[in-house]
Amino acid sequence: MTSQNNPVAIVTGGATGVGRACVLQLAKRGFDVFLNYSRSESDALQTASDAGAFGTTITPVKCDVSQDAEVRAMLDRLRQQHGRLDVVVNNAAMTDFVPYSDLEGLTEAKWDRVLAVNLKGTFFVSRAAAELLTAGQGGAIVNVSSVAAITGMGSSIAYAASKAGVNSMTKSLAKTLAPKVRVNAVCPGPIDSRWIREGIPGWSIDEMVADYPIPKPSSPDDIADAVIFFALGTSMTTGQILSVDGGQTL
Template sequence: MNERSRPVALVTGGGTGVGRACVLQFARRGFDVIVNYSRSSTDAESTAREAESLGATAIAMACDVSDDTAVRTMIAAIESQFGRLDALVNNAAMTNFVPHEQLDALTEPMWDRMLAVNLKGPFFVTRAAADLLRAGDGGSVVNVSSVAAFTGQGSSIGYCASKAGLNTMTKSLARAMAPQVRVNAVCPGPIDSRWIRDGNPDWDLDSMVANYPLPRPSQPDDIADAVLFFAVDAKMATGQILSVDGGQTL
């Protein structure tokens, strides 16, 4: 096992959006980083190079988090190359944009893929990384969830359900992995990112947030601020679910 003085963070879905913002904030905080991706290799490599410009050792690593065997291979590679893992951000997610009233349009393959990536994936990665996280001075897992878990409103019923499951799993894992590893979740509201713009160009973010107490969509760095708070600073917080949503859920 390699001995490294710098802490190490793994961010799944780390090439774009909130994941990218997390990677760069970890780099600024003195972490080396692994930028996990499933398909967006160009984005992941670009994010890794930007993290390197901030002084980090950064690598892009391909892995579909819903594939348990591939996940275990990824974690083994991280252990071999870095010798430690101090923070894990389960950010990788997917959705289908299906109007909630169109029940028949939400197909079983859609359900299966959303649950595989959004719910099973964070469990697979956390389980595979558990020993590495426990081996340090105190590891941290942060799950990127959604306010859809509370409101039942979002891109599809399946997406809302998968994020509600992730919140409950956060609490279960916080108990199971204590006291060495803290596990928390951040629940964003609408984010001004490619996720929504490409996923459903008909959504008007400005009108969506117009009646919020803070009437503007979050930027990826707004969410990364909360992720880094749990991952690095909040040493006595575990099992917590934090909404970062401009007051949407008040």
């Protein structure tokens, strides 16, 4: 049963990987969670079932975060169901694995889709959530960015640029929504997840991280730990960008 006393979170891209880890960690801490997904319905239902075992209400909601009307409808549904919102985790993202040297391969359509989901989607969700976040005692937005935003190197030029935009927007929103809402970003390095395994078949993530100070890829839970810190573990931190990358960016 939904309890008006439970804190409430929304996690975009919550069906798999880092999003799933965040949903589970929030549920374990007593949060009711809106679990957003766009395509992975079976994964979303499984994550909702697993998280629901902690005794809170997990609501899977299909929504393309790049579509403002869908985002607003999702937040209206959350308002009607829970009447409050405490934490937003902007994790939904996509990419096309386009070699940096293949400039012509990074088509306008690919640019538009990457920016629409990763950058506009993060803004749309934050904007739609702002009123609910500020209505109560205040809340937190945590954006899942990428070290590609810092190094300029990632799955594609468009992806790195979109995440650099997320970092800049994190600072802008932190100033705009202060003092009631804190806004921070986590920048993961390589994560041992389906994202990389399916995106670059046959590629060794272990080889990539072999010369890092901590020579191993992150797990989704490693990134979720940082998200939870920004969401719940600090009250005086806003506008900050934290790399969780095994020392890659040293």
